[in-house]
Each structure stands twice: as C-alpha cells, then as structure tokens.
Amino acid sequence: MSRVKRQKIDEDNSKVTTKFEQLPNELIVLCLNYLTFFDLYESFFGLNQRLNQLLLSKSTIYIDSIPETHFLTHCFNLSHFLSQSQNDLLALRSYDENQFELIMKDHLFKDKFSRLKSLTLNNIHADSIYDVIFNEEMKLYDILERLFLSEVSEKDEHGSAVNRLCNRLISSKMKSLKYLNMSFKPYRCGCENNIQSGRDKVDLEFKRKASISHLETLIIGEIDGEKRTQISFAMLTDQLLPRLSKLRTLMIDSVYFKHERKSPSPGVMKNKSILTMKNLKTVKVWINRQDQQHKSVLEDFFIKSSSSNDLIVEIFCGDDENSFE
Template sequence: MDLNCSKRPFNFNYSTDVETKRLRKTSDEKNSVITRFEHLSNELLYEIFDYLDPYEIYEAFSKLNIRLHNLVIFSSLPLNINLSSKSISTLEHRCRHVIIPNKHRILSLHLNSYVIIRDFFTHCNIDASFNRLESVVLNGLSEYRVMMILFYLNALPRLFSLTIEMQDDSFFSISDIYSIVFRLPHLKFTKISFSEDEESEISIPISINERFSTIEHLVIDHDCNINELTSILSHTPHLRHLISKNLIETEETIKKDVLLKLADLKYVCFDQCNIEFDALEVFIKRICSQLQIWRLKTECKTSYLDGNRWKRLIRRHMPQLREFHFDHRVDNDEMEILPDRESIDQFTSTFWTERQWYFEFKSEAFQYVYSIHPYREKWHDYCEYDRNDIYVNERLLQQRSNNLDIFRRRATTSACRSSISRSQFTIGFYPADFWNLSFIDDMKCSFLQAQFNHLTIQCHETPVDLLIEIIHLFPQLKSLELPSLPLVHVSSLPAETTDMLLLVSITNEITRVKLNKMVEVEQIHFLMNLCPRMQYLEIECVTYVDLENLLGSILMNNSTRVPYLCCLSICAFDAHEKIIEQLNAIIEFERLFDPERAFRGYTIQRIDNRIFLRWKL
C-alpha cells in the first residue's frame, strides 16, 4: 500500500536549509541537543514521513504520544493511496483506520486487482466527502461492480482522471461504460482497457440536449474500428489528445453522416493501424485540419508506402502538422521480398525535407521498416557543446559563459537545417548465412544510387569486403556508424578487395565515422584508408593505452591519409580531469618533435564521459 503524502519539490539547497535551521536552533538553545525522535520539529518529521509508507507510519507512531498521534491523524497533507495484492490481509483495517477517517485528504486512489476492488467497496463507499479525490485507477474491474462504481464516481466534485482496466473474463457492455464515463462532470483524462472480444461492439447514440463530455485526453486501450471510434469521438468535442491502441477493419460501410467537431484536437496516436489507407484517409479528412502531431504505425498494406499520396493528404488536410511519426513494417519471413525503391525515392523528396522530417529505411532479418520522423539530433550532427573542462594547448580553461550557450543554440540549429535533408539506411541484425555478398546482389536493384546520406550497420564484425561493397552502393553517404570491425590489416587483404577499397576510397564522400568498439589501432587504419575525407571520428570503449596509440596513428596519418580529420570524440568511462591531463601530456610530448604540425591550436573538451579533441589543419 502506497499512502504517500504528496512529496515536496526536491530542493538542491535542502541540506543547506536544514543546516541553517540546525545552526539557528543551536544559537537559540545554547546547549540543547536533540536525542529523541519525538523531539524533532513538525517540519522535519513531515520530511521524513514523505519517504515512509503512511499506513506503516500510522501503525508505528499514532499511539506513541499525543503529539505524534495528532501529527499523523490530523495532518492536512494530501494522500495518494495505492492498494495492491500485498494489502489484502490488512485491507479492512486500512479502510477503517486510515482511509475513511482521512477521505477528505485523499488525492488519488489506485486499486490494482479484482479482489482489492471487491473488498475495498465492501468496507468503503466513495461519495462527495472525498472532496479532494482527483485521480482514480481501477485495474481488474468486473462487470458485477462496474456500473455501481461508476455511479459512485459521479458524486466526486474534483475527479479529473479515470483509468479503467476490465477483468479478462468479464462480460459487459463497453458502450454502457463509455456512456457513463462521458457523463462524469469534471473528467479531463480517461483510459479504458479491456482484452479483445470479437463480439463487443461500441455504439453510443447521442441524446437530445445531451451534455457533452469534458474529456480532453482519451486513451482507447482496446481494439475498435473506424465507426466505433467515430461514435466515441462524437461525444468528446473538447478532446485535445487521442491515443488508440489498435484500429481494426470493419465489414460495415464507413459512416460519413456523423458530424465530428474536434476543433481542439492537436495530437493523435494510432499505436497500430490495421485498416486500409482508403478508410484512414476518409477518417483523417474529417478530424485533422488542426492536427499538429500524428503518430502512426502500420504494417504489410502496400498502399501506405505511396509517399505522393501522403504528400497530398498532408498538404490539403493537415496544414498545421508539425510532427509526423510514421512506421510501416513489411514482413519478409522468406527473405524474398525486395525493398520498394519507388517509395524510398518518394519519401526522400523535398516535401519531407522542407518540413524537417527524416526518412529511415531499416533492413533486418525477416522484415523491413520504412520510417518518417521529425529531426532529432544524432551523433553525426556534431557542433560546439557546452564545455565542462577545456584545454587550449597547455592551459585548462573553464568556459561557462552565456555567449557560449547562445553559440551552441545557433550551431545546433544550423546543424539541424543542414542535416535534415538527409535520409538514413540502417542494416539490422541478420543471421550469418544471410550476411554475405549475396545480400548486396539482392539489394542492388533496389538501392543502386539511392539518396541515403547516413549508414548504420548493427551487425557485429561486418566482413570488410561486404562493408566496402555496401558503401559503394551508396555514393551519397556522409556518415558511417559501425558497432565493431574484424581485426584487419590492409596489407593482407586480397588483391580484388584492395582494388575495390581503392575505388571506394576515391568515390565515397563520408566525412563522419563512428566505431563503437575499437580493439586495436589497425581497425582505425582501415577506416582511414576507406574514408580519406573523414573530418570527424568517434570511438567508444577505449582504454588509456588505446588513446595513446590512437593519437600517434592520427598524427602519423593526418597529413597523408586523412588530411581533413580535425575532430576526435572518445567515450571514456573514466573521463575525469586526470585522464584529460594525461591526454594533454601525450599531445604536448608529440608536439616536441613537430610543433608546427602536431595537433596545431588544439582544444580538449570533456562532456560527461566523452572527450572531444579538436585541432587546426
């Protein structure tokens, strides 16, 4: 049972405040030292009680003395009650001695099982005397109690949030439940859940002079079809935020005569949309002229891959749409379906980029995923960051100025605008028998000259000949991310692979490279040969010895193999000041031998567990 009082906001100066109070008390009471718990101030006791179970507080302290009894029993602090199966054995006692005497203090009530709900309402009735109750959660509600309980809730003067999860084996009318919920006079948030039942049907007729629901945030956590969803929404004209678990097909004709007035609806999320695009389009045209955020997941139905159709729908019927989160999955169990090249081209057109929406195609064993999402900053959009510790040559600087913050915001905005036109190809996990050169042969007809700018490979230790072929397939690449590489020496590669490596190194435009795990510096040598235009290199999981070898390798190759490389990002789990000082010492030692060329005008920046080394070319 969690009868927690509402916590006070966490105050970073709390310890200082307590110390100040202690010193003040010491000043006022020269030699007085508190040695008993019951002598603590009321304020300090309330702070302690915030971290204890209030029912246990009642049992432990209410009978110790009059002061603690009054403190526990007559407090006005709000209570949040959470009754789980662990509370069953003491439920009657809790209701009689804690809940009922303090019902005017209860802010939220969570009943988390069928047995808890049944026994709670045996010992306690909810009525208007619960005058502060704002949130009710009922998990495991049965058809036997549902109507009675909803009738009780109608008396609550401040019920703003209601969550109902019906018991799996219950038989009930979901339409009746919605009808009663919509009549609750102050409700702002509602979530209704129940398991799938093919026989359930939702139809909620509108009565003459009906008072519409006040609900603004609705979560439909069950299957429903378009007609059922329309029936529900016809009662919620104030709706702002809609989440629907699963839209399913219906054999009925889609009703077009129901008028939906949802002028405030800004956010819609369909966790799974299993209807035809035609049906979804009819529905969207009726509700979404003011929509700003739309999340949608679909699968299998190829009509959803028509990027031009999406473009027309959004332009004509969703002019205010700011964020579009779209994921479409295509099952490929037999590994015989090829990606849709036409769809990829349509989803990378200027319509999407001018809205700063980002396309990603993910290919993995047994499925493809086509995604559109708003721009979100990625590792390859590096720019100047707020700096924790900064070395400029030999001097440690502390940079915490507002000017740097302003510069960062401008640089981030610039990076967003410059990279938003890019699209990403992600290769997920494949079985070893599929992860070979035949993968390239199967993909060439779909991806040859495709306009992907970022490549992420999630398969570990991709064979170098396969990696070279993949990069050759995407000449527009600007960034490359790998989890790891096999231990490879360029000099030991077969002649055919070496020739292909030379060709790809000349033609590719990759400027940013990320390797999540470096085992030895030869892996970096291979990446330098593969991506000679590299400007930014990011490496995860390296030790101090690796850093020393890495810096030496960069210095040796900076003017020959990678003449544009000017930024190194390193993830070091012990990236504290001592490591940075050692790194600075390594660089200064190298500069003794070549002061004009070795990391000229360098800076070292620490951001959390990451170290950034930048230098002038």
C-alpha cells in the first residue's frame, strides 16, 4: 500500500466516532435500553449533565438483577431517581418476584410510582401481582393504562389466585386500564425433577355480575408461543364478554367447547347473540383441533354480537394460522 493511501486511511479513521459520548442521543438511548436500571445507574448516572438528562427521560425502568449486597443502596438510588424523573409516562419491568415485591411494598416508594402507566411482569405469582396492583396505598388500579403479564402461575396446586386476579383486572376497578396482555402457566411442584402437578393448561373462569371494564384491547395467552391458557366458549360468551362493552381488539390463544360434541343449538346461539359489542373491530381466536367443527359457531357469534360493518374475525385451528385459509 502506498504512503499516500495509508495516510488517507488514517485521516478517515480519525474522523470516525470512537467515544460513546460522541454518539447522537438517539443511539445512546437505544444502547441504554439493553441494560437494567442497576447497571445504568451504577455505570452512567452522575457522569455528566447530558447522560443524566437522557437517563431521567427514559420511560421504562427495568428493576431486575440487583445484587443482594447492593440492594438496599440501590433502593435509595432508585427512589432518588424517580423523584427527579422527567417522564410523565413511567413504565416498569420486572422478572424477579422477590425484588419486585420488596420494592413495590416498601414505604420508601409509596409515592414514587404515582406516574406509573405501564407495568410488565414475567414469571411472578398471581397473588403477588394482586397484592401490589390493589394495594390501597399505591392504588395502581387507578393509574395503570397498560399491563403485560407473562408466565403467571399459582403458588400452590389448588390455588385460585389466577382467576381472582383476572376477575379484578377485567372490571371497573381498573379505572384507566385500556390494554391487557396476560398469559399463564400451570402450577409446578418444587420437586427435584420439576414434575408438573395437575393440569397441563390454565382454565380461566369468570364470575357473574361483574362490573363493566374499560379495556379496549385484551390478549389472553401466548399468541406466538405455547398454548397453555384456555377459556371455554360458554365462559367467554356468558361471563367475560358481557363486561367488555368498550373492547375493540380481542385475541385468545385457546377457546374450547367444554361438553359439546356438536355445535350448540340455534336456540342457544340466539340467546348468546343478544350481547352487543358495538366497538369491536378485530377478533383473533384459536380453537383446538378436535373443536374444528365449531369454527362457524364462533364466527357467527362475533358477527351477530357486533354492530360494526368492518369487523375482522379470524378463527384458527391449533398452531396453524393458515389451517382455515
């Protein structure tokens, strides 16, 4: 390589951004999104005014993976950070039940989550979620607008916390909640081989005479994953949908027909179609392969229940989205 070419390459390389702080704000924020809040605070907070402002403007706080030896100190840091946060739409993510409970139930944070609009929880027991959301001091049920619950389960084999949680979430108690995405997993014992105890699916049940929910979007189950959450057709049409008058989008990964070997009679369907869902725009439902003959029943129910001319109803069989195409 000639000396002139080498000199040219060296000059070009000298112009390349080599320091993290030289990146534009958009790229820095993108990089910061991959770190937990503990790592962000320990590594970047307090370095300079620009980084502080970028951190304080973040909408999502990921509070997992806090070393036990730093937990108490980090709680004070988090409290201080929330007091200075410039974002009015705060989102919180947690995949660690113990740390989530310790932070959310501590009086240090009683007033710190008053701007919390979105909550994402994974692999946390249903009763723990219930105790936090419906805590009368924090009153998250008044302010939450979006809620993502994944891999939620019972603490014991014969528990009823999952259905208790679902019934309360899908009611007028959640005054601001517009979006709810929830999936569940069956209870597993704590034995050495992690042998599953009980059923292989979670069967959701809803009570009668529940108050009307403000939900506009409801997603039940892991739409793109393993289908372990299910609801019967009768439970869906008689108990759940009547409390969802404002619903616009419905997605359920497993609806089954409990004791029916053939499609429900016209008389039964006539009574079910009294339900009116004037806002419903999109329905996407999966059914079991053995219930394939009931596809038209579901389609007819939603079409007759909706007053919208542009309603889209898609019923799929098993895991194959194209099985009915």
